[in-house]
Amino acid sequence: MRYTSFTSYDLILLAQGLGVSVALFLVTTLIGFLIGTIWAVMRFYRVPLLTPLITFLAELLKNSPVLVQLFLVFFGLPALLKINVTPVEAAVITLSGNTAAFIYVIAVAAIESIGRDQIESARVFGLSRWQILRHVVAPQAMAFAIGPLTGLLVNQLQVTSLISVIGVVDLTKIGNILNLRTLKPFIVWTVVGGLYYIAAKLIALGGARLERRLRAHTAWKGL
Amino acid sequence: MIRARGVQKSFGSAVVLDGIDLDVNVGEVVSILGSSGSGKSTLIRCMNGLERLDGGLITIDDFDVSNPKDLAEARKRSATVFQLFNLYPHMTAVENVTLAPIQVLRIPRAQAESEARALLDSVGLGARADAYPAQLSGGQRQRVGICRALAMKPRYLLLDEITSALDPEMTAEVLNILAQLARTGTTMVFVTHEIEFARTISSRIVFLDKGRLVVDLPTDRFFAGDGGMANARIAQFLSKMRKE
């Protein structure tokens, strides 16, 4: 067997790379979701000072390239603070922050889509602001947000491929390694692209299923 | 009792309520008539604390709605039914009815649910208790809206044109329930354009015109030629309403 031919071990490499990509995606989505939602809740409570600050931060994160943010965290932060940042840490910090910014924007739009009548009819019955958020606003906002959210997550999965440039051995990095060894770029990148496609499709399918469930109440089932 | 004294409310430079005095005693049905834009909804929204008063005072059983400490107690004593129902679309009828009793009154879920089902049953919706608002007709939705208010066991029901979004048949469904409530002595503040119905259930009728309370009379006096009808604005309003 020649050095350049594919082996079954390459499949394990690809699976590992995919695992790293998906794990990073899941972890940063979770962190980003938490942070973005907390930001949106602070805005719902109209926390003074913090709200404009969060909006500004989200704007910054949204409107600058993720790759630049990644370099800033990986190269810039260690230089400034004299600390050590590993590639994985830099990837988690950057992608979480980026996801948080977009989730914040989606969550704010979703909360603002809830009619004032909904909040008023809960207020007159004496529900507290938290109870209104929890029982009236959040479920409806979630049904509104799930579509854009699914789109965002499909995109954020692709964005994880950027982290290969700082040396995280994700699916793209594995693709690079295999490509250099086998010198068969078309096959390698087709397979890698196909794996991203399948993962993205699963996210989209999951999102669509959740959306159907969350919007079940709008369906007319006849009298 | 509900007591309003010198209530002032403006939106920007527009004075919408201009010194309203009104008492509603327990057991009374007080209907509020007036043309569109006269301030009827705003008065109801001041009573349930959705609008801040610019002047004057509203108390519900001596709890001042302008005082944040009193407002919660005032709101427990009154319950509002809205013109456009304002049901929570993601909750079934029974969930709509039980939300506030569970969250605000801390009634155990099972008890709240069985009470809600009994209420829905009493307005002919027993079989639709698990339907979502989108699956109900307008009249059914408003009946859920009434149940949601009644589930709080309020001393005062505030009803703001609750049939004006409904067709005549559905209006009749909803008014029948109100007639029943009136018979059992429920205290109501009833904003409406259903003049004839108001006449049959009201103890008193008040007429609002451009933010002022023009008359406040016992029902028979309101419709008497030398009573409310002696007022040109009221006579004109009633004849216009009857033509429609």
Ligand SMILES: Nc1ncnc2c1ncn2[C@@H]1O[C@H](COP(=O)(O)OP(=O)(O)O)[C@@H](O)[C@H]1O
């Ligand atoms: N939130 C608001 N902002 C500005 N103007 C308002 C608002 N609510 C009501 N108004 C105005 O106040 C007046 C009285 O309104 P409303 O109380 O709804 O009258 P009604 O219920 O008798 O038809 C109207 O001219 C209306 O345009």
Ligand SMILES: [Mg+2]
């Ligand atoms: Mg009105």
